[in-house]
Amino acid sequence: MAASDESPMVRPTVQELTAAGVEEPPRQYVLPEQDRHGDLLAADEFPEPTPLIDLSRLTDADEAERLRAALQTWGFFLATNHGIEDSLMDAMMSVSREFFRQPAEEKQKCSNLVDGNGKDYQVEGYGSDKVVSEDQVLNWSDRLHLRVEPEDERNFAKWPSHPESFRDVLQEYASRTKKIRDLVLRSIAELLEIDEDYFVNQISNKASGFARFNYYPPCPRPDLVLGLRPHSDGGLLTILFNDDNVGGLQIQRDGRWYNVPTKPHTLLINLADCLEIMNNGIFRSPFHRVVTNVEKDRLSLAVFYAVDAETMLEPAPGLLDDKRPSRYRKMLAKDFVAGLFEHFRQGKRFIDTLKI
Ligand SMILES: O=C(O)CCC(=O)C(=O)O
Numbered sequence: 001m002a003a004s005d006e007s008p009m010v011r012p013t014v015q016e017l018t019a020a021g022v023e024e025p026p027r028q029y030v031l032p033e034q035d036r037h038g039d040l041l042a043a044d045e046f047p048e049p050t051p052l053i054d055l056s057r058l059t060d061a062d063e064a065e066r067l068r069a070a071l072q073t074w075g076f077f078l079a080t081n082h083g084i085e086d087s088l089m090d091a092m093m094s095v096s097r098e099f100f101r102q103p104a105e106e107k108q109k110c111s112n113l114v115d116g117n118g119k120d121y122q123v124e125g126y127g128s129d130k131v132v133s134e135d136q137v138l139n140w141s142d143r144l145h146l147r148v149e150p151e152d153e154r155n156f157a158k159w160p161s162h163p164e165s166f167r168d169v170l171q172e173y174a175s176r177t178k179k180i181r182d183l184v185l186r187s188i189a190e191l192l193e194i195d196e197d198y199f200v201n202q203i204s205n206k207a208s209g210f211a212r213f214n215y216y217p218p219c220p221r222p223d224l225v226l227g228l229r230p231h232s233d234g235g236l237l238t239i240l241f242n243d244d245n246v247g248g249l250q251i252q253r254d255g256r257w258y259n260v261p262t263k264p265h266t267l268l269i270n271l272a273d274c275l276e277i278m279n280n281g282i283f284r285s286p287f288h289r290v291v292t293n294v295e296k297d298r299l300s301l302a303v304f305y306a307v308d309a310e311t312m313l314e315p316a317p318g319l320l321d322d323k324r325p326s327r328y329r330k331m332l333a334k335d336f337v338a339g340l341f342e343h344f345r346q347g348k349r350f351i352d353t354l355k356i
């Protein structure tokens, strides 16, 4: 195969590789043995109890305590009664599937490469990871990445026009996830006994929100590749909706990987790195990855909420005192994002390098 940074348009998408019936993943996708952490497919079953939180009951002390336990143990939870009707979730999943089912030419209309020469990679659009070096290991997934916040910066030129309802469904969906974001951020602030609006107030009207549709085609060798390499999310909070009946997401705790359970119409909500810093490491941002399988494709939609690029990342003043100094070096959010991508490509957790 041609060197991918010279001719990325020639590099097929993962979906095309699968459709062509490749029996072995091309070498760019194969993880070096030391990065497979032993056997990629030998994760542990998720221990009971599943961190399932009823978002409509967070004002009850019991439910709030369950949220605390979930965040302390895992940094994520599965949310029920989150306010998004099943019908809207089904519509969101269905238009997303329809997008990826379209012929390549149709999807390329939303391409994240401006002119096909590979030098003009954009954050937004359809495609795959930016390739910066020959030895970069690629993820076994394609994606569509769209800005949803700030609302007036939505770039509809990159949004699919087929299926026709895609745009309306995503706009409605994103208006709901934004409400969920604020509800969860307020609940977390309350658990930490700081001003309930502290985290919400960190999000200026310039802060970004991105919807990332991850499409994971089946893979002939799930023992050699990852759908998504290990990472923690960089922003404040992530709201993830994934296929109910296809597992694949794994979360690491104390050095072990666990298969994350799925449940129809729930949302998986996880802390991201900036919130870990702002809460001074009391609740951590989970390290996670996605494994593939030989039979089924899988789709997920992550909505990432971030702070503004100029925000100074530091713990909330109410969480600092002489006995509990800051655990992280201060950094501007934009510098954090720059470092994050470099570490992401190497499968490392950037936030750990900021620990004091
Ligand atoms: O597909 C998934 O379940 C996880 C996706 C994810 O971690 C991400 O997009 O950051």
Ligand SMILES: [Fe+2]
Residues within 6 Å of the ligand: 231, 232, 233, 288
């Ligand atoms: Fe993630």
